[in-house]
Amino acid sequence: MADPTRYSPGLRRLHWWMALLIVAVYIAMEQRGIFPRGSAGRAGMMQAHYWLGLLVFALVWWRLALRRSHGAPGITPPLPMWQAIPAKLLHLALYAFFIVMPLLGLATAWTDGKQVLIPFTQIAIPPLLAENEDLAHRLEDVHVTIGEVFYWVIGLHVVAALYHHFFRRDDTLRRML
């Protein structure tokens, strides 16, 4: 039977899988330097970044559909407005991030002439954008800047969850476990 005090099981599972995916997406790109330039390892890290990011893009639609049909359980005790509104905006920003970042990343890769290979093959998915170095740099700047800003946004999200659990002592976190 559905538990009205928690997010639906599908939403909980997706939350944690997607949180892990996001961490993996960042690690793949930030740690690519452990492999020398031009090595297969480095190329593998890049491809992992691309595909884990695209997986986020695929999953977010399923998650949004579940969120629409199941909603979110209320927090006990309820949040005052001045906390409820920023919390809602933060969640909206995270959902937007799941959609915008993979699209920007894909556009960056294509305009930069980087191949997005079907995993475990050397077959590239056909680019929908022509190479354009200038545009590639601008897209990459936006992709990287949002990526950096979201370290803080995601950090704030985690700190807020811990604040609710350990200081406000409400059921915010338990609803997601």
Ligand code: HEM
């Ligand atoms: C949730 C999804 C994503 C996040 C959070 C993300 C985050 C990042 C970050 C933080 C960087 C900068 C790393 C650095 O220079 O230190 C980066 C670079 C990049 N990302 Fe993503 N990314 C995502 C999805 C994608 C996807 C789906 C693609 C392509 C299919 C992509 C392609 C790229 C490219 C081409 C770069 C520039 C790499 C270079 O320096 O050559 N990203 N991404």
Ligand code: HEM
């Ligand atoms: C240790 C890490 C994390 C903890 C403890 C955590 C905790 C939580 C909690 C307690 C909620 C419910 C908030 C509420 O309903 O008011 C939530 C929702 C959410 N979390 Fe996280 N989270 C973590 C990591 C992440 C990461 C890495 C992301 C994505 C980048 C993320 C994205 C979201 C989103 C989009 C929601 C909104 C869910 C909805 O209402 O539809 N979380 N998280």
